[in-house]
Amino acid sequence: MTRYALISRSVEYEARLASLLGPELTAVPGQYLTFGTDEVLERIPETPHIALLGPVLNYEETRQLVGGLTERYPEVGIIVVREQRADLEDWVDGMRLHAVLAPDASDATALRLFDRLKGWLTQVYGTDTAAGDWGGFAVEVPEPEPERESTPSFDDLAGLAVVTPIAVRPPSAEPAEPPELEWLFPAALPQGARSEILAVVAPKGGQGKTTISINLAAALADAAPNSVVLVDADVQFGDIAAALDLHPAHTLVDAASAAATGDELVLKTYLTRHADGFYVVPGTASPELGDDLTAPQLGALLRSLAQIFRYVIVDTTPGLGEHTLAVIENATDAVFVTNMGVPSLRAMRKELELLLQIGLLPNNKHVVLNFSEKQSGLSLRDAERIVGAKMNVVVPRSSAVLLASNRGVPLLHADARDGAAVALRDLALRIDPAAHARRKRPNRRAVAE
Ligand SMILES: Nc1ncnc2c1ncn2[C@@H]1O[C@H](COP(=O)(O)OP(=O)(O)OP(=O)(O)O)[C@@H](O)[C@H]1O
Ligand SMILES: [Mg+2]
Known part of the structure; x- marks a missing residue:
């Protein structure tokens, strides 16, 4: 009833x-x-x-x-x-x-x-x-x-x-009439609320981790605005700020400082807000600064962010260096990204096997085949056979990806109907079934006129 x-x-x-x-x-x-x-x-x-x-x-x-x-x-x-x-x-x-x-x-x-x-x-x-x-x-x-x-x-x-x-987060976390700061920065998750840390990883560089991280953040924020933070943990060469056309006042180094991870209010002031309803911890300003950040510091930052946000999405450095391992160690989900090249597929298999061996394979894994195209000479089956795992999402190669990145806009919001955008939305839907495209609102002024 x-x-x-x-x-x-x-x-x-x-x-x-x-x-x-x-x-x-x-x-x-x-x-x-x-x-x-x-x-x-x-x-x-x-x-x-x-x-x-x-x-x-x-x-x-x-x-x-x-x-x-x-x-x-x-x-x-x-x-x-x-x-x-x-x-x-x-x-x-x-x-x-x-x-x-x-x-x-x-x-x-x-x-x-x-x-x-x-x-x-x-x-x-x-x-x-x-x-x-x-x-x-x-x-x-x-x-x-x-x-x-x-x-x-x-x-x-x-x-x-x-x-x-x-809003997927229990609504009690959002007061009926929140003061502006609380509206922009959601209050700490209520006790027992589930938050997810998603590590976006790949054994080799250039497979699409950053593209996927950005679009996951955009899609999840469509379902739960202000409940998503995107962390650029590609500690030396992070490029999320550039890909989103952000000019942040603070970076990963500030956010991972003891002053920030120990104090939610300080941490919030180090975040950069994106107009599409999510927050960003941008990468370090130079590779040397990234060197100073320790893996335990990064892990502590992710745990602190998970106290505040429903989704913590983490873009990483290629391979399994100490920072990426710290991310995976704290992650509830991992998105593994590979292209259709045999070396990348083989490297992906080794990465999965290694993580399984050392007991670090997160409970929820999503394998993404990026840059998919017919001309590669490999079928989806071949790719799955090489990796030894099912491809959960296949993202086609598309010129719209670079175009959106050069405009500094998430592809999902730049060109929602592009094939790669549709596939990226599917990936978000695996994580949150409410992550549907935001319906375009009517232009109020146009209605009034
Ligand atoms: N499906 C796709 N179709 C076409 N171009 C793509 C696709 N996915 C990513 N790209 C482009 O490929 C390049 C590398 O992608 P991206 O930066 O997301 O990879 P990455 O794994 O983060 O790389 P890195 O290891 O250097 O951090 C970018 O120029 C991006 O625009
Ligand atoms: Mg990257």
Whole structure:
């Protein structure tokens, strides 16, 4: 049984939803908002799985309800029922919503949305949480649209006005009205929250580690803005700042200093923010400075960052030097990158074997075949046979990669439809099923004019 709560000032909508959902629905008239948000929330008898807000609630009322609901029920899915208007973008940006449903959307569309949201929440929060006791979902969903992707996406729902990027981190970590600094820099992860350190490694240089690291950061930040940090741990020749056209005031050396790793606030001031919603620890300004950074210092930095961010993505130096080993040692996931050259494929096999032998192969590994092309004379099978492992993601050679890098923009945001971009997005989806492309927002000024 799915528990729905509706807070609305429309008697008609309430009646319509009641006939659609029957006893699964608790409706609280919006008139109770006169007495405050708590007065309304206390009228919801049991933890709801999905809360619908509207129609006919104003911005402030909705914002306070969203804050109150997420504080009480961090795993609740929240849908705002509202027409598509020019100011909808502000609502979506300003609140932790999962979807916006047009009030006149058909019953089938509404049910499809509920079903998908339910599936998504179960996937994100697991089956033994509140979201997991939904048991058999009784409502038949008519004419399900064919899935474009294997993971939940709301993008293709007719009648659905807007879908927000969905925060995967428990929303309680984000206060309803955060002061600016806290908004930009997420508070420390709540106890027990899972964070991931992803090492992007390759035995040989030039295989695409930096390209992959940058695009992973961009894709994961699409799903969880401000929850991703990208660390340039290619300690001598790191080039992430250049590839992202950043001009950082601080680098890896500052961030890895004892003053920073021992104090979250200091560490935050050493990060550089990228406009696409993630943070960067840029590489050292010169190779000599990189030499001064010790492997234990690097490990300590990664652990400190994992206290703050949901995802710590680490670009590394080719091979298995002490710094890269320190990264792998701390990593929950490793992305192994190789091209289609036989020497690179053989080196990859040796690297995997060695890591297995010394007990450092991270639990989650993703093998990426980059620069894939027909003319290489090798098939995918041949490449897999040489490496001795399945290629999880195949990224084609594409001129768009260099073009994006020269423009200082992540490929995923420069040219989302390019074949390499699609493959890189697939890699991100292996790590976070919510890492779908951000839907382009309508240009508000264009709408108004
Ligand atoms: N799939 C691809 N198609 C075309 N060019 C690519 C592709 N992947 C990466 N490149 C280009 O190849 C070059 C090397 O890529 P990148 O810098 O990401 O590799 P790297 O493994 O980080 O290298 P290094 O070991 O020097 O740090 C860059 O110019 C990049 O733009
Ligand atoms: Mg590199």
